[in-house]
Amino acid sequence: xxxxxxxxxxxxxxxxxxxxxxxxxxxxxxxxxxxxxxxxxxxxxxxxxxxxxxxxxxxxxxxxxxxxxxxxxxxxxxxxxxxxxxxxxxxxxxxxxxxxxxxxxxxxxxxxxxxxxxxxxxxxxxxxxxxxxxxxxxxxxxxxxxxxxxxxxxxxxxxxxxxxxxxxxxxxxxxxxxxxxxxxxxxxxxxxxxxxxxxxxxxxxxxxxxxxxxxxxxxxxxxxxxxxxxxxxxxxxxxxxxxxxxxxxxxxxxxxxxxxxxxxxxxxxxxxxxxxxxxxxxxxxxxxxxxxxxxxxxxxxxx
Amino acid sequence: xxxxxxxxxxxxxxxxxxxxxxxxxxxxxxxxxxxxxxxxxxxxxxxxxxxxxxxxxxxxxxxxxxxxxxxxxxxxxxxxxxxxxxxxxxxxxxxxxxxxxxxxxxxxxxxxxxxxxxxxxxxxxxxxxxxxxxxxxxxxxxxxxxxxxxxxxxxxxxxxxxxxxxxxxxxxxxxxxxxxxxxxxxxxxxxxxxxxxxxxxxxxxxxxxxxxxxxxxxxxxxxxxxxxxxxxxxxxxxxxxxxxxxxxxxxxxxxxxxxxxxxxxxxxxxxxxxxxxxxxxxxxxxxxxxxxxxxxxxxxxx
Numbered sequence: 001x002x003x004x005x006x007x008x009x010x011x012x013x014x015x016x017x018x019x020x021x022x023x024x025x026x027x028x029x030x031x032x033x034x035x036x037x038x039x040x041x042x043x044x045x046x047x048x049x050x051x052x053x054x055x056x057x058x059x060x061x062x063x064x065x066x067x068x069x070x071x072x073x074x075x076x077x078x079x080x081x082x083x084x085x086x087x088x089x090x091x092x093x094x095x096x097x098x099x100x101x102x103x104x105x106x107x108x109x110x111x112x113x114x115x116x117x118x119x120x121x122x123x124x125x126x127x128x129x130x131x132x133x134x135x136x137x138x139x140x141x142x143x144x145x146x147x148x149x150x151x152x153x154x155x156x157x158x159x160x161x162x163x164x165x166x167x168x169x170x171x172x173x174x175x176x177x178x179x180x181x182x183x184x185x186x187x188x189x190x191x192x193x194x195x196x197x198x199x200x201x202x203x204x205x206x207x208x209x210x211x212x213x214x215x216x217x218x219x220x221x222x223x224x225x226x227x228x229x230x231x232x233x234x235x236x237x238x239x240x241x242x243x244x245x246x247x248x249x250x251x252x253x254x255x256x257x258x259x260x261x262x263x264x265x266x267x268x269x270x271x272x273x274x275x276x277x278x279x280x281x282x283x284x285x286x287x288x289x290x291x292x293x294x295x296x297x298x299x300x301x302x303x
Numbered sequence: 304x305x306x307x308x309x310x311x312x313x314x315x316x317x318x319x320x321x322x323x324x325x326x327x328x329x330x331x332x333x334x335x336x337x338x339x340x341x342x343x344x345x346x347x348x349x350x351x352x353x354x355x356x357x358x359x360x361x362x363x364x365x366x367x368x369x370x371x372x373x374x375x376x377x378x379x380x381x382x383x384x385x386x387x388x389x390x391x392x393x394x395x396x397x398x399x400x401x402x403x404x405x406x407x408x409x410x411x412x413x414x415x416x417x418x419x420x421x422x423x424x425x426x427x428x429x430x431x432x433x434x435x436x437x438x439x440x441x442x443x444x445x446x447x448x449x450x451x452x453x454x455x456x457x458x459x460x461x462x463x464x465x466x467x468x469x470x471x472x473x474x475x476x477x478x479x480x481x482x483x484x485x486x487x488x489x490x491x492x493x494x495x496x497x498x499x500x501x502x503x504x505x506x507x508x509x510x511x512x513x514x515x516x517x518x519x520x521x522x523x524x525x526x527x528x529x530x531x532x533x534x535x536x537x538x539x540x541x542x543x544x545x546x547x548x549x550x551x552x553x554x555x556x557x558x559x560x561x562x563x564x565x566x567x568x569x570x571x572x573x574x575x576x577x578x579x580x581x582x583x584x585x586x587x588x589x590x591x592x593x594x595x596x597x598x599x600x601x602x603x604x605x
Contacts, residue, residue: 043414043415046414048360048414048415048417048418049359049360049414051418052360052363052418052421099354099357099359099528099532102359102363102524102528102532103528103529103532103579103582105524106522106524106525106528106529106575106578106579107525107529107575107576107578107579109521109522109524109525109571109575110522110525110571110572110573110574110575110576110579111572111575111576113447113521113522113569113571113572113575114568114569114572116443116447116569117567117568117569117572118568121567131443132442135442135446136429210367210422210425210521211422211425211426211429212422213418213421213422214418214419214421214422214423214425214426215422216418217414217415217418217419217422218415218418218419218422218423220415221415221416221418221419224415257433257434258430258433259429259430259433261426261429262426262427262429262430262433264426265422265423265425265426266423266426266427268419268422269419269420269422269423269426272415272416272419273419276416
């Protein structure tokens with residue numbers, strides 16, 4: 001630990017001599033970057049609550065797969081993508097009602113508890129840590145094949161998102177005009193939510209189902225405070241997420257009592273806090289496009 | 304622990320009276336029912352306002368903040384009750400102090416802030432649990448609830464807090480309703496809408512801290528949102544709606560406790576399932592009913 005103070009280069013080389021740290025850095029870094037991209041649009045489109053719902057779905061999906069005795073990633077991705085697509089298709093213009101989401105995800109969690117108790121009492125290899133790993137992540141425990149799949153999926157998510165970023169940005173900021181221009185606003189919303197589902201599944205493996213919301217919301221929230229320009233914000237959000245991940249992993253390596261998920265989330269939250277504090281006074285507040293007019297029900301008096 | 308109870312002779316027979324007598328012979332079940340009822344009444348009433356005010360996201364965050372509260376209390380060796388109340392109230396003050404958009408609802412920045420607080424709270428809970436080395440035993444009970452081991456003292460504290468919270472709700476109920484339904488007119492009439500919303504957040508924190516101790520931090524939401532949402536599907540009148548919300552919350556809690564007592568599965572699962580069933584039934588009844596208009600609660604602005 002003292003080496004980290006004395007000679008940073010040697011400390012980093014020493015840290016990266018462990019294969020599990022390299023896997024954590026590569027897979028975690030890519031997952032964090034993808035989360036930063038997706039999170040930026042989530043915040044822009046006021047869909048943070050949807051991501052919250054998906055994080056609970058990912059927990060239940062993974063535990064259901066474990067209870068059924070199959071690879072937990074199958075359940076994880078299947079559940080996240082299916083529910084994301086469902087929310088996208090059901091909700092008015094891709095934005096579901098938060099009370100409906102709240103109800104569904106509270107019950108989903110209840111189901112997750114059921115699967116957890118089936119899994120831990122069935123005795124089929126249930127040693128009790130699986131539940132905690134899904135809830136809070138196990139980035140240091142990734143096997144090399146898990147890390148490879150996670151890295152590939154993260155890269156694919158990032159590429160698809162960058163490809164649709166321009167129209168998605170337009171559709172998010174001004175859906176009415178975008179629709180008038182003949183853009184498939186609804187389709188874009190559904191595709192985006194599927195990407196959110198994939199990212200949620202990815203992030204569950206890194207920081208856990210309970211904490212993935214922070215990886216999505218905090219860097220994006222910070223980026224939106226710091227800049228008005230969408231492209232700068234997009235890359236800034238991704239950069240903050242990546243930095244939180246790498247520095248967090250290093251801290252957890254240097255201080256073994258601190259769980260890596262806590263270190264990562266604490267850094268992301270701190271960056272958001274600093275961004276809010278730095279822009280709270282000073283110039284005028286950054287202006288953002290107003291929320292979509294359709295989001296609020298019309299004023300009382302229409303019925 | 305739950306298995307131990309099942310093995311101790313908790314078998315469902317056809318004689319319902321005997322089953323109930325057998326269940327209530329255990330003092331911890333009596334306490335579980337007392338605590339569950341108190342928490343459900345508070346959650347039903349306060350949850351109704353929460354759903355009406357569209358503050359479900361804030362309510363959820365407060366619920367999750369209870370987890371680091373309880374785990375910090377365990378780590379420091381004090382009763383978890385104080386952890387729940389302390390952290391939930393602190394978080395409510397923090398949310399109230401944050402820069403706020405003009406209207407409630409899902410404005411993007413506010414939800415990003417809440418989401419960040421929420422994930423950070425859970426991460427801190429993880430830190431406290433791992434400092435305490437209580438990983439495998441304690442964490443499930445804190446997150447998913449346990450109805451075993453509710454003490455008489457805990458019931459007393461729950462009851463006192465519930466009485467204070469509900470009393471306060473009765474006092475601010477009418478202006479709060481007005482400010483919720485038509486904020487601008489209420490503000491123009493000179494109602495302190497900002498103060499009302501801060502007081503309401505504090506009430507919400509109290510309700511959440513109460514329920515957390517029965518259902519665990521992750522499932523609080525079920526008792527807060529589902530009965531209230533079901534009640535709002537059933538009736539648009541505030542008085543009847545709050546009564547229905549309390550009724551559904553209490554029934555779901557009782558049914559959940561009974562089912563969990565007689566089976567090996569956790570209480571959280573049963574409570575959420577029964578409450579969700581009530582919500583589904585209310586939604587279906589409504590959509591099968593007369594008019595399909597999007598009715599929210601409407602009050603004659605008086």
